[in-house]
Amino acid sequence: MFDLKKALACAQHVTFMTGAGVSTASGIPDYRSKGGLYADSQRPEYALSADNLAAHHDAFHEWVVKNMYHPAAKPNVIHRVMAAITNEKGTIVTQNVDGLDRQAGAEHVVEFHGNLYRLYCQTCHQAIDYHDYLKSDIHSADGGVIRPDIVLYGEPIASEVLQAAVKAIQQADLLIVVGTSFVVYPFAGLIQYADPKATLAAVNKEPLELPLGAHMVLGDATQVFADLA
Structure with a gap:
């Protein structure tokens, strides 16, 4: 039987x-589950798209502010345990845009889809405080439209981010999938860069479709990581 704690102790790079799913325990809704971010939206992919931002920046701003920002959310035990492990010997490659990994103290994080709390004016590229964005998406200095530095539908992953993620996957002798159904691409496709000798494990309430030889740790991730702590 697979022993996650032992695997972590033996690993050189995790x-x-x-x-x-990592952030739901912090009170941030996921995307597609019942009650998730997309549950009541007719066209969620359009709401969070580059096309919507370009054509209807005011509607885009309203949707993002209403649905995406959860400033009261704090890192949970999963974030804290991952930060402690990776600060010693590893990296977190996350789809999340909430910044909670860094808030938990993680030093080695690849934010694959960006960070909601990094914002900039599209005209002058000046960094903008998110508190100002909550009030308006127009930069008072030049009238430019402000946007969060996240990957929208219809946009590619930045090459330097992709390279950092691939490097983190290649270096690992232990890969652990947490809080994701592992069906969203290109993120799920990163697994192809793993060392064939690396150990792959996933923590989830239900089984995931994983490559042959991977280990499935069934259970609530918050409990699994609390046990690791």
């Missing part, structure tokens, strides 16, 4: 691949 890479966590994480998704929205």
Whole structure:
């Protein structure tokens, strides 16, 4: 039987691949489950798209502010344990845009889809405080439209981010998938860069479709990581 604690102790470099399920315990809704971010939206992919931002920046701003920002959310035990492990010997590659990994103290994080709390004016590229964005998406200095530095539908992953993620996957002798159904691409495709000799494990309430030889740790991730702590 697979022993996650033992595997972590023996590993030289651990890479966590994480998704929205890591942050649900912090009060941030996931995307597609009942009650998730997309549950009541007719066209969620359009709401959070580059096309919507370009054509209807005011509607885009309203949707993002209403649905995406959760400033009261704090890192949970999963974030804290991952930060402690990766600060010593690893990396977190996350789909999450909430910044909670860094808030938990993680030093080695690849934010694959960006960070909601990094914002900039599209005209002058000046960094903008998110408190100002909550009030308006127009930069008072030049009238430019402000946007969060996240990957929208219809946009590619930045090459330097992709390279950092691939490097983290390649270096790992232990890969742990947490809080993601592992069906969203290109993120799920990163697994192809793993060392064939690396150990792959996933923590989830239900089994995931994983490559042959991977280990499935069934259970609530918050409990699994609390036990690791």
